[in-house]
Amino acid sequence: MRCSKNSDEVATSAFRSERGSATLETITLGTLLLVPIVYLVLALGAIQAGTLAAEGAARHAARAFVQADAAASASDRAERAIITTLADYGFSRAQAAARIACAPSADCLTRGNTVTIELTLRVPLPLIPAIDASTPFAVAVEAAASQTVSRFWGAR
Incomplete structure (x- = not known):
């Protein structure tokens, strides 16, 4: 069965009205997906910098x-x-809080004593301003490091 010329013209005009919409859809969906991914990379980069800073x-x-x-x-x-x-x-x-702990003796600089520094750093999320002091948009990163006082300490 053969289509009439009239139905061919209708089909052709329908395809012409869709022309260029794939480009628009790609740009729209690409932007909607790309913006959150870029923000995620920025946020993870800031948190990683905070982790390295706290540990160091x-x-x-x-x-x-x-x-x-x-x-x-x-x-x-x-x-x-x-x-x-x-x-x-x-x-x-001001973004960090530190605590010093000594063990086994309370006198930190005793030979063989272990000194532990615990540091908590609040890393602000990028591009998000803090509304007020009670609701800051930040991630708390914690790090701890221990060092032993030399057995030769004070012998200088």
């Missing part, structure tokens, strides 16, 4: 603490190490 700051602070000459200067040395390391990664000291 805890490690350097613990090392600086156990190498101090006196107990009075040990905390200051650890604090400076934290500030410097966080600044290297673009974070401020």
Whole structure:
């Protein structure tokens, strides 16, 4: 059975009206999928930078603490190490909280004592401003590092 000329013209005009829509659909769907993926990469990059900063700051602070000459200067040395390391990664000291623990003795700079620095860093998510102080859009990253006080400490 043969189609009439009239039905061929209808089919051809229907195909012509769809012309170029694949490009528009590709651009629209590509944008809808690409924007979240790019944001995910940015967010994961910021969190990874925060993880590296927290781990490095805890490690350097613990090392600086156990190498101090006196107990009075040990905390200051650890604090400076934290500030410097966080600044290297673009974070401020206000974004971090640090805790120093000593075991087995409460006197941290005793020979053979282990000093542990625990650091919590709040990494802000990119492109999202904080509404107020009670609801910051940040991810908390934690790191800990331990160093043992040398058995020759104080023998200088």
